[in-house]
Amino acid sequence: MTExxxxxxxxxxxxxxxxxxxxxLRHEEDARDVVQSSFEILWKHHVELSFxxxxxxxxxxxxxxxxxxxxxTKRINLVGEFPEDSQVKEGQQLHVKSTLMRALEQLSEVxxxxxxxxxxEGYSYEEIGAITGLNASQVKVYLHRARLKMKAYIVKKExxx
Amino acid sequence: xxxxxxxxEEYLSCYVDGELDSAETRELMAFLEQHPSLEGALQxxxxxxxxxxxxxxxxxxxxxxxxxxxxQPRLKRFYGIRWAAAAAVILLLAGIYFFRMxxxxxxxxxxxxxxxxxxxxxxxxxxxPAPAISEKKSGPVPAHSQPAAVxxxxxxxxxxxxxxxxxxxxxxxxxxxxxxxxxxxxATIPIPExxxxxxxxxxxxxxxxxxxxAALGEKPGRLAVRGPASEEVADQxxxxxxxxxxxxxxxxxxxxxxxxxxxxxxQAKTEDLMGHLEKKEIRIGRFTIAFNNE
Numbered sequence: 113m114t115e116x117x118x119x120x121x122x123x124x125x126x127x128x129x130x131x132x133x134x135x136x137l138r139h140e141e142d143a144r145d146v147v148q149s150s151f152e153i154l155w156k157h158h159v160e161l162s163f164x165x166x167x168x169x170x171x172x173x174x175x176x177x178x179x180x181x182x183x184x185t186k187r188i189n190l191v192g193e194f195p196e197d198s199q200v201k202e203g204q205q206l207h208v209k210s211t212l213m214r215a216l217e218q219l220s221e222v223x224x225x226x227x228x229x230x231x232x233e234g235y236s237y238e239e240i241g242a243i244t245g246l247n248a249s250q251v252k253v254y255l256h257r258a259r260l261k262m263k264a265y266i267v268k269k270e271x272x273x
Numbered sequence: 274x275x276x277x278x279x280x281x282e283e284y285l286s287c288y289v290d291g292e293l294d295s296a297e298t299r300e301l302m303a304f305l306e307q308h309p310s311l312e313g314a315l316q317x318x319x320x321x322x323x324x325x326x327x328x329x330x331x332x333x334x335x336x337x338x339x340x341x342x343x344x345q346p347r348l349k350r351f352y353g354i355r356w357a358a359a360a361a362v363i364l365l366l367a368g369i370y371f372f373r374m375x376x377x378x379x380x381x382x383x384x385x386x387x388x389x390x391x392x393x394x395x396x397x398x399x400x401x402p403a404p405a406i407s408e409k410k411s412g413p414v415p416a417h418s419q420p421a422a423v424x425x426x427x428x429x430x431x432x433x434x435x436x437x438x439x440x441x442x443x444x445x446x447x448x449x450x451x452x453x454x455x456x457x458x459x460a461t462i463p464i465p466e467x468x469x470x471x472x473x474x475x476x477x478x479x480x481x482x483x484x485x486x487a488a489l490g491e492k493p494g495r496l497a498v499r500g501p502a503s504e505e506v507a508d509q510x511x512x513x514x515x516x517x518x519x520x521x522x523x524x525x526x527x528x529x530x531x532x533x534x535x536x537x538x539x540q541a542k543t544e545d546l547m548g549h550l551e552k553k554e555i556r557i558g559r560f561t562i563a564f565n566n567e
Contacts, residue, residue: 115339119338119339123334127329127330130331131328148333212320216323228323231322231324232323233325234291234325236292237290252286252290256286259286260286260318263317263318266321267317
């Protein structure tokens, strides 16, 4: 990948990677750091990487950085279970966000990551597996559970309203 | 593939994920047609799909570009040099300005070559040193060896246009500044046009002030009490003026001497050359070239 192609990656993927990270971390500065370090790593390896593989590489590095960051800050729930106290957080401020975003926030970091890689970036189960270090069937099952959770949340909200 | 009421949700999820091929999609659609009550489940699952068009802009893209990273420091360095140069010029100008502002108008006229003249070994020995600046309230001190050019200090002080200014300092300086102090520059001024150097007396500032205040009808004591600082300034100015005139005279003398010396040397050389020419030979250093015209 040439220097020009690397800069093309910045233009094409920086926003997407940032969206992916910031929605998971829900902390803009941390997300910015993760994106910057991910692009630094991409730059380090840009010579041996092809432009076609750059996006997946970037998201892989970004995902790992994010998980590392979450582990450091001990905010991760890798098991992916529905947090018991998540419903307590519901308050007036939540009306600002859409129900869908609130539903997404109910998921674990891994589930949320899979959801975003699938819906935002359009990756296949295989590709998502490569990025997150899972196999394709795990991705499929995790995503299925995630959608059911989100669906349950949305339906419940609609019933309440 | 076998879609049934137990596993249809999984297929619905895969369908929402876009992971079913065309055959599987057809089969799922057929199943849903058979079970219209499950259509709602599909819609609910589809409502969980995130909008890929949702934009969140990363605000620090400029920090990620690597082309820009290599160019920016160069630009910064370049601008740094330019700014430094501009700052240096401004500082230099400001420095010159303040330096000039700080110097009194008289000291500005102080001829720099005079210092060199003073140091030349064959300087005339009859140069009288300038009166000490600390010499306060003393009478007029003759600054130059030419007594004819010495003017009585009284007339200078009386002629000095002292204004009844509230600032004694300005009165003190203005009493001396009108004195002409031509700058002698031996290198540029042609010999016959050298101005006649007139030695000006070193005027004690206090005396000048006393005279000035007397002329204005003020009590001399008041002025003297009010302005000890101005007295000092006047003393300094008087001293400097004397040293300037003295140095100018010394410079002129020096110049005259060197011109005379140079002329006599030239004459001797010409005579020597003429003698050689008469002998029909030219001497260059140790070599002598003889001509024979015959």
